Every structure is written in structure tokens, then in C-alpha cells.
Amino acid sequence: MSGRVGDLSPKQNEILTQFRGRIQDILPHLPAQHDHYLLRWLRARSFNVQKAEAMIRKHVDFRRQMRVDSIISDWKPPEVIEKYVSGGMCGYDREGSPIWYDVIGPLDPQGLLLSATKQDFMKTKIRHTEMLQRECRRQSEKLGKNIEAISLIYDCEGLGLKHIWKPAIEAYGEILTMFEENYPEGLKRVFLIKAPKMFPMAYNLIKHFLCEETRHKIIILGSNWQEVLRKHIDPEQLPVVYGGTLTDPDGDPRCRTMIKYGGTVPRSYYVQDSVKVQYDSSVTISRGSNFQLEYDVTAASSLLRWQFASDGADIGFGVYRRTKEGDGKKVSNMLQVLPSERYNAHLVPEDSCLTCHEPGVYVLCFDNSYSFLQSKKVSYKVEVLPPADGQMQSPRSRGDRRLQ
Numbered sequence: 001m002s003g004r005v006g007d008l009s010p011k012q013n014e015i016l017t018q019f020r021g022r023i024q025d026i027l028p029h030l031p032a033q034h035d036h037y038l039l040r041w042l043r044a045r046s047f048n049v050q051k052a053e054a055m056i057r058k059h060v061d062f063r064r065q066m067r068v069d070s071i072i073s074d075w076k077p078p079e080v081i082e083k084y085v086s087g088g089m090c091g092y093d094r095e096g097s098p099i100w101y102d103v104i105g106p107l108d109p110q111g112l113l114l115s116a117t118k119q120d121f122m123k124t125k126i127r128h129t130e131m132l133q134r135e136c137r138r139q140s141e142k143l144g145k146n147i148e149a150i151s152l153i154y155d156c157e158g159l160g161l162k163h164i165w166k167p168a169i170e171a172y173g174e175i176l177t178m179f180e181e182n183y184p185e186g187l188k189r190v191f192l193i194k195a196p197k198m199f200p201m202a203y204n205l206i207k208h209f210l211c212e213e214t215r216h217k218i219i220i221l222g223s224n225w226q227e228v229l230r231k232h233i234d235p236e237q238l239p240v241v242y243g244g245t246l247t248d249p250d251g252d253p254r255c256r257t258m259i260k261y262g263g264t265v266p267r268s269y270y271v272q273d274s275v276k277v278q279y280d281s282s283v284t285i286s287r288g289s290n291f292q293l294e295y296d297v298t299a300a301s302s303l304l305r306w307q308f309a310s311d312g313a314d315i316g317f318g319v320y321r322r323t324k325e326g327d328g329k330k331v332s333n334m335l336q337v338l339p340s341e342r343y344n345a346h347l348v349p350e351d352s353c354l355t356c357h358e359p360g361v362y363v364l365c366f367d368n369s370y371s372f373l374q375s376k377k378v379s380y381k382v383e384v385l386p387p388a389d390g391q392m393q394s395p396r397s398r399g400d401r402r403l404q
Contacts, residue, residue, distance in 0.1 A: 016035060
């Protein structure tokens with residue numbers, strides 16, 4: 001039994017009913033509630049209902065924290081990402097699934113990561129994925145059958161040493177992990193074409209981010225790759241440059257109105273070359289430790305703003321709120337407001353903020369606990385801006401703490 005609608009064993013059907021009953025409270029917050037959608041989460045966890053429930057509940061939190069429901073309409077990637085991140089959706093395979101192209105060669109990973117934050121790249125990938133999911137829903141309505149996964153063509157021509165730069169691999173790994181955890185069964189197959197000799201080395205660096213099921217969907221094509229693509233994709237849906245007959249309206253065989261081909265990022269986009277921030281303080285955070293800053297926010301809807309940069313390597317950062325006095329230093333005892341992530345603040349200084357919907361003591365935590373060898377110097381500036389015309393609150397209203 002495949003675990004899909006119309007091909008369920010009695011046991012799988014029973015688990016689906018049980019799963020739906022257990023998540024009744026979050027169903028309205030999901031992008032779909034039908035059996036096709038719920039079965040994706042069950043298949044991803046081998047029909048273990050407890051694990052599938054934990055996964056989908058975590059996804060609801062992810063959608064809320066990343067504002068996924070409005071990310072297509074309300075958020076636009078920075079100009080440098082729009083211009084210099086390659087790839088795009090173009091055409092449909094013979095079963096009606098949308099096709100996405102990732103074009104690796106022209107990418108300038110270092111230039112991009114020196115010009116935009118890792119979080120901007122993550123949000124861009126979420127936005128692209130949501131657009132593809134929306135296209136799958138449109139195809140389902142148009143064709144009268146369930147379309148839930150995409151075909152991916154991964155063009156590796158030009159893959160080189162610049163693409164295995166450590167910060168780039170780490171950022172790509174985080175994006176892959178996000179996709180695996182939040183869009184299960186979203187890939188139908190991956191066609192990998194024009195792979196150079198160094199591909200196995202590059203693949204070894206990222207394959208541990210992929211689940212076994214995803215790895216099995218990767219098809220590495222040889223010199224007959226155009227012929228194989230045409231078996232799965234009608235030539236009218238395949239760009240000329242990839243062996244089909246599809247062109248842009250102006251005859252462009254690369255279909256540049258749909259697929260972006262990136263390029264070298266001009267230095268004028270580099271953030272460190274253009275942004276000079278005067279930080280109020282700096283601290284060296286020992287290897288394996290955290291550093292906390294606390295702020296009393298007395299008025300709801302105040303704005304908590306932070307700017308920081310690290311020297312030499314990335315740094316973890318998250319925001320929490322104390323729920324009661326005497327919580328101690330452990331963030332596990334606090335309410336998570338902004339999930340802790342590793343920021344490439346040594347490449348692009350971080351400048352962000354959040355609205356404090358409730359008054360209380362907010363804790364900014366710089367996390368170096370994952371680093372066993374390296375201390376990190378962090379320069380920072382924090383402001384609490386009141387909702388009305390009140391005075392700015394002192395950035396050292398509660399002092400700071402260091403956790404060893």
C-alpha cells in the first residue's frame with residue numbers, strides 16, 4: 001500500500017482517522033485539511049501517528065513565526081536576491097506537476113552572503129516553496145486530480161570550489177532542513193544534470209541534510225539527459241536550452257522571464273562595505289557558553305530593536321520572555337519569542353526588531369554553546385522604543401548575564 005488516497009490499508013485508514021482527530025485544534029491553521037495533505041505528514045513519519053502529530057504541530061508554529069500565510073503578498077526579497085539568485089518555475093511535467101529549475105553554475109555564494117542575511121535567503125526559499133504549493137493546488141483544480149509535489153531540475157554545470165564555501169554549505173543545509181521538516185513529500189523527483197567530476201564531493205557535504213526518502217528521488221543523468229527529460233516532460237513544456245521547444249515570447253531559448261541565471265554580485269551590494277554601525281557595547285562569549293541581556297518592557301506594543309555583528313564566525317541569537325520571577329538563567333524555562341538561530345553576523349551585520357505584544361522582561365540570548373573551540377566577540381546595540389511618544393527605555397535596564 002502506497003499510503004495515498006485510494007491505496008490505504010485498513011490499518012493506515014484507521015491511523016489517518018486517528019491523526020485527524022488528534023489535530024482538530026490546529027486544522028484551521030493548516031493550508032489544507034483534506035486527506036491528501038494529511039497523508040503527506042503520515043508518510044513522512046512512516047504512519048507513526050505520534051511523530052506525525054509532533055511534526056505537523058511544529059509546522060504550525062513555523063508558519064506563525066515566519067508569517068508564511070502572507071509571505072507571498074507581504075514580503076519581497078532584497079534586490080540583490082531578486083537579481084542574483086538563479087532558478088525559477090517553468091512548465092509542467094507530463095503528469096501536470098510544476099517544474100522548478102535550480103541553476104548552480106552562475107551563483108555567487110560569497111557575494112550573496114556578503115550582501116543579504118541568511119534569514120533573507122531562508123524566507124526567499126519559503127516564499128518560492130509556497131508559490132509552488134499554490135501552483136500545485138491550481139493544477140489540482142485544473143486537472144481534476146491531486147497534484148502535491150514538484151519536479152526539480154538541478155543544473156550543475158559550472159559547479160566549482162566557490163559553491164562549497166563553508167558558510168554557503170551551512171546556509172544551504174539549513175534551507176534543506178527547513179524544507180524537509182515543513183514540506184514533506186513536496187518533491188516528486190530530482191533530475192540532476194551536467195554533473196562535473198567534483199559533484200560527489202559537493203554532494204557528500206549536503207547529503208546528511210536529506211532524509212533517505214528524498215535521496216531516493218535524486219536521479220543523476222548522464223550524457224543522454226535531454227532525452228530522459230523529454231520522457232518525463234513534453235518538449236513544449238521544456239526550454240530549448242534543456243532539450244525542448246519552449247521559448248520566451250521574444251524567442252529566448254533560456255526562458256529568462258521564468259528562469260533567472262544569476263551572476264557575480266557587484267561589490268556595491270556588499271553590506272559591510274556600505275553599512276557602518278556604531279555599537280554601544282561588545283562582549284567576548286566563551287566557547288560553549290551563552291550571553292544574555294535583559295530588558296524591562298513596560299508597555300505592550302513596544303518595539304525591541306537590536307543590531308549586532310560578530311567577529312570571525314557566526315553566532316546564535318534568540319529572544320525570550322520571562323513568564324515569572326525566579327525563572328533563572330535557563331531559556332528552557334522562558335517563553336520563546338524569537339527562535340534561536342545561527343546568524344552569519346560576521347558576514348552581514350544583523351539589524352532587526354520585534355513588537356512586544358505583552359509587557360514583561362525580555363531576554364536576548366547570544367548563543368555560542370555549539371562552539372567547542374572558538375570564543376566569539378559580539379558587538380551590539382539594543383533599543384526599546386515605546387508605542388507612543390514616550391522616552392526610549394534604557395538598553396541596560398536589567399543588566400546582563402553570562403552563562404558558562
